[in-house]
Amino acid sequence: MDYGKFFSADVPSFLRSPVREIFRKVDLSAICSFAGGYPAADTFPVAEIPSLAASVLAKYGTKALQYGATQGVPELREAIAQRYGVPVSQVQITTSSQQGIDVCSRVFLNPGDVVLAHNPVYLGALQSFRAYRAQVIEYASQAKFIYVIPDFNNPSGETMSLEERQEIVRLARELDCLIVEDSPYRELRYSGEPVVSIRELAPERTLQLGSFSKIFAPGFRLGWIIGPEELLEQIYVCKQCLDLCPPVFDQYLATEFLVSGALDRNLQKTIALYKHRRDLMVSLLEKYMPAGVHWTYPEGGLFLWLTLPESVDTVALYDKALAAGVAYVAGSFFYTDGSHCNTMRLNFSFIDEAKMEPGIKLLASLLAQHAD
Amino acid sequence: MDYGKFFSADVPSFLRSPVREIFRKVDLSAICSFAGGYPAADTFPVAEIPSLAASVLAKYGTKALQYGATQGVPELREAIAQRYGVPVSQVQITTSSQQGIDVCSRVFLNPGDVVLAHNPVYLGALQSFRAYRAQVIEYASQAKFIYVIPDFNNPSGETMSLEERQEIVRLARELDCLIVEDSPYRELRYSGEPVVSIRELAPERTLQLGSFSKIFAPGFRLGWIIGPEELLEQIYVCKQCLDLCPPVFDQYLATEFLVSGALDRNLQKTIALYKHRRDLMVSLLEKYMPAGVHWTYPEGGLFLWLTLPESVDTVALYDKALAAGVAYVAGSFFYTDGSHCNTMRLNFSFIDEAKMEPGIKLLASLLAQHAD
Numbered sequence: 001m002d003y004g005k006f007f008s009a010d011v012p013s014f015l016r017s018p019v020r021e022i023f024r025k026v027d028l029s030a031i032c033s034f035a036g037g038y039p040a041a042d043t044f045p046v047a048e049i050p051s052l053a054a055s056v057l058a059k060y061g062t063k064a065l066q067y068g069a070t071q072g073v074p075e076l077r078e079a080i081a082q083r084y085g086v087p088v089s090q091v092q093i094t095t096s097s098q099q100g101i102d103v104c105s106r107v108f109l110n111p112g113d114v115v116l117a118h119n120p121v122y123l124g125a126l127q128s129f130r131a132y133r134a135q136v137i138e139y140a141s142q143a144k145f146i147y148v149i150p151d152f153n154n155p156s157g158e159t160m161s162l163e164e165r166q167e168i169v170r171l172a173r174e175l176d177c178l179i180v181e182d183s184p185y186r187e188l189r190y191s192g193e194p195v196v197s198i199r200e201l202a203p204e205r206t207l208q209l210g211s212f213s214k215i216f217a218p219g220f221r222l223g224w225i226i227g228p229e230e231l232l233e234q235i236y237v238c239k240q241c242l243d244l245c246p247p248v249f250d251q252y253l254a255t256e257f258l259v260s261g262a263l264d265r266n267l268q269k270t271i272a273l274y275k276h277r278r279d280l281m282v283s284l285l286e287k288y289m290p291a292g293v294h295w296t297y298p299e300g301g302l303f304l305w306l307t308l309p310e311s312v313d314t315v316a317l318y319d320k321a322l323a324a325g326v327a328y329v330a331g332s333f334f335y336t337d338g339s340h341c342n343t344m345r346l347n348f349s350f351i352d353e354a355k356m357e358p359g360i361k362l363l364a365s366l367l368a369q370h371a372d
Numbered sequence: 373m374d375y376g377k378f379f380s381a382d383v384p385s386f387l388r389s390p391v392r393e394i395f396r397k398v399d400l401s402a403i404c405s406f407a408g409g410y411p412a413a414d415t416f417p418v419a420e421i422p423s424l425a426a427s428v429l430a431k432y433g434t435k436a437l438q439y440g441a442t443q444g445v446p447e448l449r450e451a452i453a454q455r456y457g458v459p460v461s462q463v464q465i466t467t468s469s470q471q472g473i474d475v476c477s478r479v480f481l482n483p484g485d486v487v488l489a490h491n492p493v494y495l496g497a498l499q500s501f502r503a504y505r506a507q508v509i510e511y512a513s514q515a516k517f518i519y520v521i522p523d524f525n526n527p528s529g530e531t532m533s534l535e536e537r538q539e540i541v542r543l544a545r546e547l548d549c550l551i552v553e554d555s556p557y558r559e560l561r562y563s564g565e566p567v568v569s570i571r572e573l574a575p576e577r578t579l580q581l582g583s584f585s586k587i588f589a590p591g592f593r594l595g596w597i598i599g600p601e602e603l604l605e606q607i608y609v610c611k612q613c614l615d616l617c618p619p620v621f622d623q624y625l626a627t628e629f630l631v632s633g634a635l636d637r638n639l640q641k642t643i644a645l646y647k648h649r650r651d652l653m654v655s656l657l658e659k660y661m662p663a664g665v666h667w668t669y670p671e672g673g674l675f676l677w678l679t680l681p682e683s684v685d686t687v688a689l690y691d692k693a694l695a696a697g698v699a700y701v702a703g704s705f706f707y708t709d710g711s712h713c714n715t716m717r718l719n720f721s722f723i724d725e726a727k728m729e730p731g732i733k734l735l736a737s738l739l740a741q742h743a744d
Contacts, residue, residue, distance in 0.1 A: 001576050003602040006516065006550055008482050008504075014609045041434035049437075053425045062413035065421075065589035095467055095593065096615040110380050128613045144378065178378055204373050217437035219620035221467065230375040237386045241500045243468040247619050248591035
């Protein structure tokens with residue numbers, strides 16, 4: 001049968017995640033992989049899950065297994081509202097922060113609409129915007145929204161200064177557009193001082209996306225959106241179509257984890273672990289990388305970003321690197337125009353620490369061979 | 373701020389679920405509600421959840437808390453494939469069966485495209501199709517797909533005969549369109565003989581949607597799609613944008629519940645309970661309903677459907693019914709043209725059995741007053 005004719009006009013714009021495609025083909029545990037964006041498994045509160053589950057069932061009974069409200073269960077919305085100092089009516093729970101991006105795309109974007117975003121851009125967001133046939137560009141005089149990860153950007157690892165955030169807000173007000181502030185890493189700061197969030201600078205036009213993936217566990221697909229009630233009202237109606245409601249049992253687990261204080265205790269351990277791994281990676285880069293290789297110094301998050309001599313093509317180099325036993329994500333995948341082939345994203349949260357030195361050594365020697 | 377200008381062209385087509393709107397306003401536990409479509413809480417394996425969770429963590433460790441494959445974890449796909457006798461490559465796990473409907477709409481429907489569906493139609497499906505600005509109609513010479521719940525239809529409770537299923541397949545082949553066979557209730561049969569599924573009659577053009585909501589618990593948002601690999605491949609790429617992957621921990625809980633045999637044991641108890649409730653409701657309708665009221669006799673599922681004298685308007689009657697202490701869903705909500713105001717849907721799975729007789733009595737006396 002010829003199935004091609006059945007697909008909608010959006011389908012040709014669907015972009016496969018090169019990262020997920022790598023995972024389909026290669027057993028990453030067998031090599032030194034700096035490719036994924038996974039949190040370290042050591043940060044998951046495995047030992048606490050059984051008691052969390054028991055206290056969820058004791059407290060909420062069958063309610064924890066039944067359908068729930070489309071906006072999320074009231075207890076979790078309340079906990080998020082308190083943590084971030086906003087009214088409950090401004091909190092929508094999502095089935096992952098990726099769904100937050102998707103639902104914003106669905107509620108705001110028509111084919112041809114403009115999303116403003118600075119390159120390099122988070123791949124999951126690029127996928128969503130393109131799937132709705134929006135244009136993702138860096139400068140325009142009209143736009144539906146500005147998309148930004150101000151804290152420890154994925155992929156670059158960079159953090160926006162207060163002045164840069166104020167500039168985003170000024171631009172959004174000038175263009176009269178919204179801001180989608182994607183904040184999955186905001187609580188993972190290892191050094192430097194926190195900068196005020198864009199939502200706090202422009203609450204009237206910002207949708208801030210949060211995630212439990214990096215502060216609890218990604219196996220629970222849970223995130224949230226904080227934003228103006230008028231916008232959340234349409235997101236609520238849209239979410240009825242998407243999946244009726246976020247996973248209820250998982251929401252109660254997250255509630256227990258958060259309100260008991262266990263989340264904050266776990267977060268301190270996570271921060272200590274990731275700070276160590278960031279420092280280790282930076283020291284290894286300094287030790288092994290040949291001249292002409294530069295990297296960002298992330299104050300938090302999971303990634304750093306390498307810029308290599310112009311002669312190196314990280315896409316072309318990828319299969320050689322894999323064969324040698326090291327994986328990364330080529331930087332050009334994060335560019336809306338596929339440019340910047342001399343860049344790559346390295347993840348420091350997930351890799352086994354014992355593999356970090358051999359991995360960076362391998363990568364450095366490959367780069368030394370291929371930079372003229 | 374005027375937020376209206378930010379919304380996409382799809383937004384005016386978003387339809388609020390009148391059922392979910394009722395739940396927002398009324399404490400249904402205080403009245404006799406036949407309105408929702410919830411499974412009975414007694415059917416949830418509450419006592420087994422802690423040991424399921426423990427064995428998931430013992431068997432899969434941190435993998436159960438990490439990101440997973442977009443298609444679903446291999447263990448659950450394998451279990452579903454075995455249960456339904458299909459290859460693993462034809463199974464996509466979804467974050468709820470509602471997401472199955474949404475992703476099919478997204479991958480196949482353009483604005484203006486035709487979905488064929490017989491009235492009355494499941495509301496969640498109507499919401500999804502309309503949100504993509506598709507036309508939902510009963511007869512047409514061109515269509516993207518035919519949408520059908522052949523077993524114990526929501527809302528009508530009716531089951532299609534083999535001949536009716538063959539007629540659907542014949543029509544789909546004539547129009548060269550797909551079939552979306554929505555099967556959330558298929559395993560809940562209380563009497564009569566199983567009829568072959570449409571997927572088995574036309575595997576080359578059928579996407580069959582399954583759900584754990586009625587055979588495990590809806591608080592885990594888990595379903596699946598069985599269909600041709602070529603179609604699932606695009607659904608897989610689309611699902612990356614939606615939420616990256618289905619909830620991983622919940623998928624492992626479902627796997628354990630299924631492969632241990634606990635699901636089938638629990639299903640037998642669920643069937644016995646619901647059969648009793650169906651029989652009770654039918655006997656109460658026979659006892660109390662005035663002349664001129666007719667109902668379907670469902671062989672399974674959660675609903676039956678009442679047809680009243682033409683003079684009764686169930687939408688107009690609704691507030692009176694609520695004030696008197698009984699809730700239902702007006703049938704016209706399930707009609708694409710809002711017609712059939714003299715019908716209603718009654719749910720028999722969720723209501724406290726002690727409330728069933730007073731509820732049906734109340735409803736019968738209201739109907740007797742309002743039928744001329």
